[in-house]
Amino acid sequence: SDGSVRGSERHGYDGRDFISFELGSKSFVAADDAAEITRRRWEDENEAEGWENYLKHVCPESLRKYVGYG
Template sequence: SDGSVRGSERVGYDGWDFISFQLGSKSFVAADDAAEVTRRLWEDVNEAERLENYLKHICPEWLRKYVGYG
């Protein structure tokens, strides 16, 4: 592995896709008009920065920890 990190976060509601975050483009994708409201809010409060940190640093650290437990 070259150490690069790829990923996304997907949020669903009541069994349906709602909104997702794509790490590569650092952007949100709203599944419908209702999710568009959330997308705008999350862009306003810089949620992308928090998710980028989580997906690039926190998640891989925990994954390595738990894989190590074997």
């Protein structure tokens, strides 16, 4: 492994996609018009920085920890 991290965070409700965060582009993708409201708010509040940190650091550290438990 070269240590690079790829990923996304996806949210849905009632079995349908709602919004996702794409790490590669550091952007939110709204699945429909209703999710556009959330996308705009999260972009205004700079939520992408938090999701980027989670996907690049917190999540991989947790995976390494739990994989080590076997």
